[in-house]
Amino acid sequence: MVTSPEPSSGLTSVSEALSTREYLTAMWKRREFTIEVPLEQLRSTHQTTLLGNVWHLGNPLLFVAVYYLIFGVIFEVNRGVDHFLLWLTMGIFAFQLTSKTVMGGANSITSNTGMIRAIKFPRALLPISVVISQLLSFGIEMGVLGAMAILAGVGVSRRWLLLPFVLIVHTALNLGGAFIAARLNDTFKDVQQIIPFIFRLLMYLSGVMFPLERLLSSLGEKSWLVPLAELNPLARIIDLYRWVFLGASLTGGHIAVTTAIPFLVLWFGFRFFKAAEWRYGRA
Amino acid sequence: MSDRLSISVRDLFIDYEIFEDRRAAIRKRLVQHEGTGRRLVRALKGVSFDVFEGEAVGIIGSNGSGKSTLMAAIAGLLPLTSGDVLVSDEPKLLGVGATLMPAANGYTNIRIGLLALGVSSNEVDMMMPQIAEFTGLGEALDRPFKTYSSGMRARLHFAIATSVHPKILLIDEALAVGDQAFKKQSRGRIDSLLGEAGTLLFVSHSLEQVSSMCSRVLWVEQGRLRADGPSDRVIAKYEAFVG
Numbered sequence: 001m002v003t004s005p006e007p008s009s010g011l012t013s014v015s016e017a018l019s020t021r022e023y024l025t026a027m028w029k030r031r032e033f034t035i036e037v038p039l040e041q042l043r044s045t046h047q048t049t050l051l052g053n054v055w056h057l058g059n060p061l062l063f064v065a066v067y068y069l070i071f072g073v074i075f076e077v078n079r080g081v082d083h084f085l086l087w088l089t090m091g092i093f094a095f096q097l098t099s100k101t102v103m104g105g106a107n108s109i110t111s112n113t114g115m116i117r118a119i120k121f122p123r124a125l126l127p128i129s130v131v132i133s134q135l136l137s138f139g140i141e142m143g144v145l146g147a148m149a150i151l152a153g154v155g156v157s158r159r160w161l162l163l164p165f166v167l168i169v170h171t172a173l174n175l176g177g178a179f180i181a182a183r184l185n186d187t188f189k190d191v192q193q194i195i196p197f198i199f200r201l202l203m204y205l206s207g208v209m210f211p212l213e214r215l216l217s218s219l220g221e222k223s224w225l226v227p228l229a230e231l232n233p234l235a236r237i238i239d240l241y242r243w244v245f246l247g248a249s250l251t252g253g254h255i256a257v258t259t260a261i262p263f264l265v266l267w268f269g270f271r272f273f274k275a276a277e278w279r280y281g282r283a
Numbered sequence: 284m285s286d287r288l289s290i291s292v293r294d295l296f297i298d299y300e301i302f303e304d305r306r307a308a309i310r311k312r313l314v315q316h317e318g319t320g321r322r323l324v325r326a327l328k329g330v331s332f333d334v335f336e337g338e339a340v341g342i343i344g345s346n347g348s349g350k351s352t353l354m355a356a357i358a359g360l361l362p363l364t365s366g367d368v369l370v371s372d373e374p375k376l377l378g379v380g381a382t383l384m385p386a387a388n389g390y391t392n393i394r395i396g397l398l399a400l401g402v403s404s405n406e407v408d409m410m411m412p413q414i415a416e417f418t419g420l421g422e423a424l425d426r427p428f429k430t431y432s433s434g435m436r437a438r439l440h441f442a443i444a445t446s447v448h449p450k451i452l453l454i455d456e457a458l459a460v461g462d463q464a465f466k467k468q469s470r471g472r473i474d475s476l477l478g479e480a481g482t483l484l485f486v487s488h489s490l491e492q493v494s495s496m497c498s499r500v501l502w503v504e505q506g507r508l509r510a511d512g513p514s515d516r517v518i519a520k521y522e523a524f525v526g
Contacts, residue, residue, distance in 0.1 A: 011291060011369035014359035026401070033398040037384075040395070044386045114382035118440070120359050120373070121399045278362040282299075 018122075023274060027122045034125055038133030056137050057144065060096055064089045067209050077210040083246055086145070086152055090245055091208040093141045094238045097134055098174050099199040104130035105178025106185035106192045109280045116281030123280045124273060127178040131171065149245050159244045166240045173233055173262035176269030183273050186280055206235040233261040288371065289451055289482040290334040290357060295366035297327040297352050326352040328506040329366070336371070336450075339473070339483040341497035341514060343490065343521055349506040350486045351378070354455045357484065375400075375449035377440055377457040382428065389424035389431075389439055390415065396443040410446055417472075418442045419465065433460040441465075445472050452476060455486045470496070490518050 018026065042056070049055060068088055071077040078084030108126040109116070116123065142163075150156065185191040204215070205228065212235055216226055229235060236258035242248040301322050326349045334340055342350050355361045357368050358376035383392045383399075393414055397407045415424055418438045423431070431439070437457045444452065458469055473483055473496065487493050493500060493514065500517040502510040504524075510517045 011288060011371055014357065014368045014370055014374075015363045029401045030398060032404040033395065036398060036404070037395060040384060040387050040391055114385070115395075115399065117355070117360060118376065118378060118381035118383065119396065119399045121401070125399070282361075 017277075020274070023122055023124070027124060027128075030121060030125055033121075034128045034132055037125075037129040038136060041129075041133050042136060057140060060093060060141055061144075063092050063096070067092060071209040075210075081211060082248070083152055083154060086148055086154065086246055087242055087248065088209065089145060089148065090241050091206075091238050093138065093145060094170065094241050095203055095206060095208045095234065097138045097170065098177065098234055099196075099202075101131055101134045101174040102177040102181045102199070103192070103195055104134060106181035106195055108178065109182050109186045110189065110192075113281040123277055124179070124270070127182045127273065128175065130178055131175050134174070135171065145245065154246060157244075157247065159247065162240075163244055166237065166244060169233075169240075169259050169262050170237045172266040173237065176262065176265030176267070179269030179273035180265075183276050186276070202232075202234065205229050205232055206238055208238065212239075231258060231261070233258045233265075237262075287336045287480075288333055288369075289336045289338075290371075290374070290484070291367075291369040292330055292332050292353075292357065293367045293369070295327050295330045295353075295356060295368060296325070296364040297349075297356055297361060298364045299324040299326055326506055327356070330503070330506070330508050331366075332501060332508065332511055334482055334484070336480040336482055337477055338499060339477055339485060339497045341493035341500040342484060342486045342503060343488070343493060343500060343518070344503035344509075345525075348503045350503050351455050353503065354378070354453045354484065354486060357451075358453055370451060372450035374451035374453050375444045375447065376453045376455065377444045378455040381440055382436075385429040386427055388427055389418070389420055392428050392439060393418075393424075393443055396440075397446070400443075400447055402447060414442045414446050417446075417468070419468070434462055434465065437461050438465055441469055441472075445476065448479070449476070449481070450479075451482045451484075453484045453486075456488070458492070459487060459489055466492075490522070494518055 042053075045056075051058065064085075068085060072084055072088065081087050105127040108130050109123065112126055146160075181191065181195065203209070205225070206212070207215070212229060216223075216229060219225055236255060239248070239250050243250050301324060330349075330353065342353065344350050352361065354376060355378075356363060357370070358374050359368075359370075360376065383396050387395070390411070393411065394407055397410070398404065402410070418424065420435060420438060423435060428436070428439070437460050440457060441461075452473070458466060461469065477483060483497070485493065485497055497514055499512065500510075500514045501508060502517050502521050509524075510520050
């Protein structure tokens with residue numbers, strides 16, 4: 001019963017890969033998905049715990065308490081750092097935004113196979129949902145941080161106006177990282193086991209708990225870790241946040257280079273992710 | 284039935300690659316230098332057929348014969364190994380066991396499902412009362428999706444997939460788990476879809492259901508099309524094969 005009409009008879013192939021432009025159009029059409037899924041996840045994440053939504057803020061604040069005890073009280077890193085508690089909190093919140101987003105991105109495909117097998121939609125919406133979900137939590141954390149800054153007498157500054165710029169650079173990095181982690185973890189489920197260790201190492205190289213220049217000076221100038229730390233975009237982004245909120249000095253580095261890197265990561269991450277669009281949720 | 288094509292499957296091959304044991308596979312590849320350790324499963328081996336607008340086509344065959352693979356391929360959810368699938372409109376697939384957000388309630392699942400299909404949030408708000416009523420789930424819509432029975436899930440998915448008035452609907456065993464009331468209700472909706480020049484592909488192990496809904500049946504066996512023709516003739520052949 002096979003007739004063979006010309007392919008021009010109003011039929012399109014289901015296997016035709018979308019161009020980047022068509023892909024972005026399909027994503028834009030479904031933009032509300034990327035807001036509503038995170039809102040739903042925020043509602044349901046801590047549903048089964050006694051304190052519920054308090055944990056969205058409780059979890060990062062407990063981290064702050066633990067690191068303050070260890071690095072502030074025990075190791076006395078706070079000497080020479082103004083407003084150490086705020087400084088530390090800023091570092092932890094910003095660092096965790098990246099680590100949680102990348103980790104969530106890694107799971108975004110593997111934990112939604114049901115949806116992927118049922119509905120055809122641009123899979124990039126899933127890592128993007130994670131990014132937005134984490135940004136929503138981060139917004140609340142920023143609110144708390146702003147209040148802490150005012151209470152600590154640091155005061156409101158005109159530098160706060162630059163916060164959106166820092167956030168855009170930071171989000172580009174996180175989104176790119178989430179895209180890369182999503183594809184890698186879909187292919188090799190081992191990736192989600194490794195990511196926490198990469199971030200643990202990265203935390204020390206990003207100056208979260210103690211100033212990066214102290215680490216670098218104890219390494220000596222010739223260490224191979226020095227250029228790595230200087231190019232680390234996350235370290236520079238954390239610096240920028242601290243500068244915005246505390247007026248802390250910026251550790252030299254190459255600001256232009258380190259703010260360009262996140263956009264390169266995003267560009268590469270998106271292409272890397274999209275290239276395997278067909279495979280997601282299959283393995 | 285018109286003479287306008289809605290689905291054209293052309294010499295379709297689908298292979299799955301499976302790693303039975305990743306570590307053994309890596310050892311084979313790197314240490315023993317023999318093979319890749321991957322196993323190729325040929326799910327479809329050269330399937331061709333055309334379906335026209337207004338047609339309801341049943342697909343039957345043994346378990347593991349390739350029916351679900353064929354449906355997923357037509358829905359555009361699988362990479363095609365070779366051959367092609369041409370469609371006049373984006374097909375909507377309705378399968379069993381599909382979950383969207385297990386922890387969220389029925390309403391949220393309807394919402395997220397429609398948003399993923401490209402419906403706007405405003406439209407979802409307007410469609411919601413009707414869809415909720417059509418599911419017949421009542422207060423259960425407030426409960427988490429993971430607490431639903433397979434029949435309740437089928438009701439929800441059917442309501443989502445048909446609410447966007449798809450021109451091509453693919454149903455993979457999803458009605459089999461429903462009760463009589465749901466079967467009747469879904470039948471009504473499918474008939475109106477076919478009336479609007481829609482197309483239905485219907486996978487089922489219930490031969491009765493297939494023959495009552497479809498005038499034409501495809502019999503798939505071991506990845507190949509064994510028969511294609513009027514329902515009664517193909518079903519009779521299949522019954523003789525099964526014995």
